[in-house]
Amino acid sequence: MNADLFSAMARAVVDGDAAAAAELAQNALAGHIPPAEALDKGFVPGIRTVGGLWEDGEYFLPELIASAEAMKAAAAVLRPALEAAGSTSDAPGTVVIGTIEGDIHDIGKNLVSAMLTANGFKVIDLGADVKLTVFLETAESAGADLICLSALLTTTMLGQRRFIELLVERGLRSRFKVLVGGAPTSRKWAEEIGADGYGESAPAAVREALALLGKVSS
Amino acid sequence: MSPLVSVLSSGRRISSDSGELLSDLLVREGIPINLYCGRRGVCGKCFVEVLSGDLPQADERERTLAKARNLDPGRFRLSCRIAVRTDMTIRIPDAAMIPKTRILAGGAGKDVILDPTVRKIPVRPRRPGLHSPHALIEGLKTGLGLPGLRLSPEALFSAAAALSGSPDEDPMVTAVLGSGDELRGVERGDTSSRLFGLALDLGTTTLAAELVDLGTGSVIATAVGLNGQAAFGADVVSRISAAFHDPVQAASLRNTVIASANALLSDLQAAARIEPNEIYETVIAGNTAMSHFFLGLPVDGLAVAPFAGIFAVAPPLPADRSGLRVNPLGRVYFAPNLQSFVGGDVTAGVTATDLPSRPGTVLFLDLGTNGELVLKTERGMTSTSTAAGPAFEGASISCGLPAQDGAIDRAILNEDGGIEVGLIGEGTARGVCGTGLVDLMAAFLRRGDLSPDGRILRPDKRLPVAPGVFLTPQDVREVQLAAAAVKTGIRMLLQSARLDVFDLDEILVAGAFGAYLNIENAEAIGLLPRLPGRVRFVGNSSLEGARALLVSGRERLRAEGLTRIITHLPLARDAVFENVFIEALAFREWPESPAQAQNPKEDS
Numbered sequence: 001m002n003a004d005l006f007s008a009m010a011r012a013v014v015d016g017d018a019a020a021a022a023e024l025a026q027n028a029l030a031g032h033i034p035p036a037e038a039l040d041k042g043f044v045p046g047i048r049t050v051g052g053l054w055e056d057g058e059y060f061l062p063e064l065i066a067s068a069e070a071m072k073a074a075a076a077v078l079r080p081a082l083e084a085a086g087s088t089s090d091a092p093g094t095v096v097i098g099t100i101e102g103d104i105h106d107i108g109k110n111l112v113s114a115m116l117t118a119n120g121f122k123v124i125d126l127g128a129d130v131k132l133t134v135f136l137e138t139a140e141s142a143g144a145d146l147i148c149l150s151a152l153l154t155t156t157m158l159g160q161r162r163f164i165e166l167l168v169e170r171g172l173r174s175r176f177k178v179l180v181g182g183a184p185t186s187r188k189w190a191e192e193i194g195a196d197g198y199g200e201s202a203p204a205a206v207r208e209a210l211a212l213l214g215k216v217s218s
Numbered sequence: 219m220s221p222l223v224s225v226l227s228s229g230r231r232i233s234s235d236s237g238e239l240l241s242d243l244l245v246r247e248g249i250p251i252n253l254y255c256g257r258r259g260v261c262g263k264c265f266v267e268v269l270s271g272d273l274p275q276a277d278e279r280e281r282t283l284a285k286a287r288n289l290d291p292g293r294f295r296l297s298c299r300i301a302v303r304t305d306m307t308i309r310i311p312d313a314a315m316i317p318k319t320r321i322l323a324g325g326a327g328k329d330v331i332l333d334p335t336v337r338k339i340p341v342r343p344r345r346p347g348l349h350s351p352h353a354l355i356e357g358l359k360t361g362l363g364l365p366g367l368r369l370s371p372e373a374l375f376s377a378a379a380a381l382s383g384s385p386d387e388d389p390m391v392t393a394v395l396g397s398g399d400e401l402r403g404v405e406r407g408d409t410s411s412r413l414f415g416l417a418l419d420l421g422t423t424t425l426a427a428e429l430v431d432l433g434t435g436s437v438i439a440t441a442v443g444l445n446g447q448a449a450f451g452a453d454v455v456s457r458i459s460a461a462f463h464d465p466v467q468a469a470s471l472r473n474t475v476i477a478s479a480n481a482l483l484s485d486l487q488a489a490a491r492i493e494p495n496e497i498y499e500t501v502i503a504g505n506t507a508m509s510h511f512f513l514g515l516p517v518d519g520l521a522v523a524p525f526a527g528i529f530a531v532a533p534p535l536p537a538d539r540s541g542l543r544v545n546p547l548g549r550v551y552f553a554p555n556l557q558s559f560v561g562g563d564v565t566a567g568v569t570a571t572d573l574p575s576r577p578g579t580v581l582f583l584d585l586g587t588n589g590e591l592v593l594k595t596e597r598g599m600t601s602t603s604t605a606a607g608p609a610f611e612g613a614s615i616s617c618g619l620p621a622q623d624g625a626i627d628r629a630i631l632n633e634d635g636g637i638e639v640g641l642i643g644e645g646t647a648r649g650v651c652g653t654g655l656v657d658l659m660a661a662f663l664r665r666g667d668l669s670p671d672g673r674i675l676r677p678d679k680r681l682p683v684a685p686g687v688f689l690t691p692q693d694v695r696e697v698q699l700a701a702a703a704v705k706t707g708i709r710m711l712l713q714s715a716r717l718d719v720f721d722l723d724e725i726l727v728a729g730a731f732g733a734y735l736n737i738e739n740a741e742a743i744g745l746l747p748r749l750p751g752r753v754r755f756v757g758n759s760s761l762e763g764a765r766a767l768l769v770s771g772r773e774r775l776r777a778e779g780l781t782r783i784i785t786h787l788p789l790a791r792d793a794v795f796e797n798v799f800i801e802a803l804a805f806r807e808w809p810e811s812p813a814q815a816q817n818p819k820e821d822s
Contacts, residue, residue, distance in 0.1 A: 056679075056691075060803065061803055062803055101522075101523075102521075104790045105790055110796065153455065153459070153522065155458070
């Protein structure tokens with residue numbers, strides 16, 4: 001029964017069991033289940049559950065990372081088949097993400113990056129201490145839909161405001177959605193600087209990203 | 219045959235080179251005789267009792283100095299004036315020895331020999347006469363026996379006021395000398411017994427100060443107060459942010475902290491009945507941002523990577539530029555900063571605990587918003603800082619409070635499964651401070667309300683503490699993050715030194731939070747490794763270190779040397795940091811095998 005397989009896939013992601021996730025992905029391919037279906041009906045519901053467990057305070061960083069790793073393992077198995085089927089366009093979007101110049105902290109950003117990847121986004125992670133112009137140039141050349149800016153210091157969060165200004169100056173404001181996050185930021189801050197979204201946590205950032213790109217799931 | 223000097227009570231017999239100064243002989247033998255004026259025969263501190271031996275008569279100045287101390291000039295002689303030419307027997311009174319100041323540091327301290335950078339020497343300047351119409355300051359130099367005396371610019375005016383009294387007045391004055399025989403000022407009369415210094419621990423939250431008699435090294439008054447900068451934010455990063463690109467705010471932050479320090483000074487001066495002008499030397503130990511704020515230096519560089527401060531070692535500041543209400547001719551010295559986030563407070567702590575000379579592998583740990591760590595091994599010293607966040611100061615906790623009245627500061631799990639809490643002050647519990655949080659986490663873990671991964675296992679997802687006081691899942695997460703930051707710092711320092719946690723011979727925990735921390739519980743949640751008998755709380759080592767730097771120029775040189783020899787380990791830039799940190803989030807005792815911890819050296 002495919003339903004059992006799908007729920008086992010979700011379970012593997014929730015449990016953060018990368019080996020099981022990879023094996024289940026193999027089983028799906030062997031069973032001629034379309035890879036897109038394995039993702040949509042098996043693994044992605046798992047990572048959504050993880051998001052919920054986080055919001056409920058049941059899961060914390062180690063669990064989140066383990067689940068993202070499991071998701072990554074499954075995706076690695078499915079990717080060749082997905083590409084062969086030409087269904088990469090199913091990705092909810094392309095994201096450029098990084099921690100702003102002057103800031104070297106990036107655990108939170110890495111987590112958002114991992115969760116976005118786990119949720120099927122094509123993610124270009126620029127790392128930490130990234131110049132504003134690099135965000136912009138990368139987003140332009142990659143044809144990104146969304147730019148995620150992380151700042152862990154009250155001083156570097158000012159760079160988030162400058163980035164929005166930079167987009168406006170270059171006449172590119174409507175070209176990209178911008179999502180901000182990081183310890184000192186808030187929804188109020190995001191609204192104040194004119195960002196499109198605010199990610200309070202990694203799962204919240206995913207939710208927000210999906211909504212921004214019109215891929216809201218129930 | 220070379221003459222022999224017998225030192226009574228110690229029974230030592232010292233062979234001398236004929237003609238050698240008695241003071242030099244005693245110093246050579248390691249006897250800490252007080253040569254306050256540098257062997258110039260003017261301070262009168264090195265009088266020894268001569269019981270036998272053939273000596274020339276004392277000169278007029280030596281006799282005057284002896285009489286001023288109620289000593290018999292026939293028996294008591296200045297050891298810096300005596301050339302040893304015959305056998306002699308002497309007795310050294312305690313008063314002739316260099317005083318020491320006791321640095322406690324929770325039993326990890328040491329005695330520091332007084333070697334202050336400011337001295338007061340009473341002197342009768344040689345008066346000008348018709349046959350010798352010299353300038354007044356030249357007469358002072360002659361009186362001091364210091365022809366090479368240098369003058370600080372301010373001293374010119376101070377000397378003018380003190381030296382130009384009428385010929386009828388007592389000509390006695392007191393010269394205030396800084397290091398390198400620099401004249402700082404001149405006071406009328408003999409004020410040499412009134413020379414004081416201020417040691418100030420400039421904390422982000424709290425200021426603590428000691429008034430020290432620089433003649434004896436003893437603490438004559440202490441005071442504690444709050445840092446008024448709290449109005450700009452609880453932690454140092456929020457204050458840096460407030461001053462960032464905003465000179466008006468920066469000036470306001472400076473004025474605020476100076477006002478807080480002056481309030482403490484008023485308390486100290488009232489308690490000890492001394493005048494601001496009697497304080498000639500100040501040492502301030504604070505984190506890098508605090509010392510920058512105090513000096514009015516820009517902190518913009520500390521706000522963004524690579525987090526560069528302006529200075530590591532600052533020159534002693536003329537006191538009139540410091541804003542402190544002390545003698546304007548004095549100096550203000552800042553404990554050197556090791557790194558941008560490992561500041562002078564840590565340098566002072568390292569000084570107070572004598573970390574470089576401690577045997578074995580020792581970890582110095584200052585717990586606050588920033589955890590600052592210094593690991594001393596047989597091969598050297600490495601520092602690091604770790605962003606613990608404000609959880610242990612109660613700031614990011616829903617019911618969090620600083621350690622003040624109404625805060626739950628301790629908790630124990632009773633045998634009947636009830637949790638009993640202790641409160642600062644009287645009345646009802648209003649919230650929980652850092653040490654209380656650690657105790658509560660340990661109690662809830664033990665009772666099974668909390669799983670080691672940080673999940674609350676109670677159905678209502680709350681941890682009840684007292685009526686109206688409870689902890690939320692988010693609070694638990696904040697404590698996990700804070701504890702993991704400290705644990706990660708310790709692990710990565712050990713890793714960089716290729717050492718295991720079992721190799722630690724001693725852990726010195728500094729800071730107010732550390733002083734009240736329940737060690738068992740800190741170990742139970744994994745904040746500190748479980749190494750029975752090896753964790754020691756050293757109290758406010760920043761303040762004690764400031765005092766060591768106040769009374770001893772040698773300690774200052776050593777402290778400045780630390781900035782060159784302590785290497786720094788930047789945590790966030792390390793590739794394995796993230797993994798170590800994530801792994802450290804669990805509330806789990808470490809090292810995992812306590813049996814090994816008890817027998818570290820047998821484990822190989």
